Amino acid sequence: xxxxETRWLSDAERQAWAPFVGVLLKLPPALDSAMRQGTGLSHFxxxxxxxxxxxxxxxxxxxxxxxxxxxxxxxxxxxxxxxxQRGWVRRSGHPTNGRVTHATLTDDGMVxxxxxxxxxLEAVRALVIDALKPSQLGQLAAIANQILERVAPGDAVAxxxxxxxx
Amino acid sequence: xxxxETRWLSDAERQAWAPFVGVLLKLPPALDSAMRQGTGLSHFxxxxxxxxxxxxxxxxxxxxxxxxxxxxxxxxxxxxxxxxQRGWVRRSGHPTNGRVTHATLTDDGMVxxxxxxxxxLEAVRALVIDALKPSQLGQLAAIANQILERVAPGDAVAxxxxxxxx
Numbered sequence: 001x002x003x004x005e006t007r008w009l010s011d012a013e014r015q016a017w018a019p020f021v022g023v024l025l026k027l028p029p030a031l032d033s034a035m036r037q038g039t040g041l042s043h044f045x046x047x048x049x050x051x052x053x054x055x056x057x058x059x060x061x062x063x064x065x066x067x068x069x070x071x072x073x074x075x076x077x078x079x080x081x082x083x084x085q086r087g088w089v090r091r092s093g094h095p096t097n098g099r100v101t102h103a104t105l106t107d108d109g110m111v112x113x114x115x116x117x118x119x120x121l122e123a124v125r126a127l128v129i130d131a132l133k134p135s136q137l138g139q140l141a142a143i144a145n146q147i148l149e150r151v152a153p154g155d156a157v158a159x160x161x162x163x164x165x166x
Numbered sequence: 167x168x169x170x171e172t173r174w175l176s177d178a179e180r181q182a183w184a185p186f187v188g189v190l191l192k193l194p195p196a197l198d199s200a201m202r203q204g205t206g207l208s209h210f211x212x213x214x215x216x217x218x219x220x221x222x223x224x225x226x227x228x229x230x231x232x233x234x235x236x237x238x239x240x241x242x243x244x245x246x247x248x249x250x251q252r253g254w255v256r257r258s259g260h261p262t263n264g265r266v267t268h269a270t271l272t273d274d275g276m277v278x279x280x281x282x283x284x285x286x287l288e289a290v291r292a293l294v295i296d297a298l299k300p301s302q303l304g305q306l307a308a309i310a311n312q313i314l315e316r317v318a319p320g321d322a323v324a325x326x327x328x329x330x331x332x
Contacts, residue, residue, distance in 0.1 A: 006283070026317045027190060128313055
């Protein structure tokens with residue numbers, strides 16, 4: 001099943017790609033499952049609430065929230081709907097620009113973030129961070145940023161800027 | 167938003183985790199989108215067909231197909247249903263063990279794999295492989311295998327064995 005024109009993967013490329021696809025497919029459901037045990041929040045719902053908790057006035061424009069959480073606007077909107085129904089988030093229009101919607105973490109939402117943060121960290125450490133040697137952290141940062149530049153040019157920069165703002 | 171008991175992420179850990187979460191969230195839809203343009207197959211559907219194309223008699227037990235493609239059995243079953251409806255896969259019982267179901271790639275399915283393979287490779291190269299330096303391939307392989315050992319112990323070994331069998 002080969003043709004002459006196609007640059008097939010070398011052994012080294014295949015040995016990187018195969019386990020990496022495994023991580024792409026299996027890590028997100030594993031993170032969700034670890035988070036849901038005892039918290040009732042998915043990993044992504046926590047990421048959204050946590051990003052708001054770290055913003056000034058616990059408020060972010062929906063567009064910036066989408067950028068910081070790496071979500072499409074439709075996915076984010078769907079999740080914020082659910083969080084709003086539970087009373088953890090409140091949406092409001094911008095005072096002078098009707099096209100901008102802000103999302104604010106409520107007091108109840110803040111309680112959830114504080115309660116859930118250690119559980120989130122535990123899952124991230126158990127499944128990813130504590131699996132790596134210190135020297136691999138910098139390697140992973142570089143690899144992930146380079147891939148992100150291909151997948152969503154400009155986002156790697158946006159994430160770095162958002163982290164500096166914290 | 168900190169407590170004394172929790173081991174919060176260090177700067178180095180956070181600088182690895184933030185872009186890596188971005189990759190987890192954005193790469194799979196980007197791969198799907200790149201694949202669907204012109205093929206009508208999602209990335210995962212291609213992975214399933216491709217795994218069968220490389221097996222003897224183009225046939226694998228569903229359980230082994232799930233292991234090789236990193237899928238849960240329910241997800242795989244759902245996707246194989248769709249591929250069967252399109253005439254690309256055929257399921258059959260094992261001749262002597264009624265509990266084992268095999269999936270076979272049909273001739274039409276093989277045509278689809280051959281037609282789609284270069285498109286898949288193009289997406290994988292554009293979004294991941296060609297973003298990395300040669301030295302980073304080995305780094306990514308080690309990092310991904312170590313994470314996979316945490317997420318699904320034993321799977322990293324299964325993938326390595328499946329690759330050796332090819």
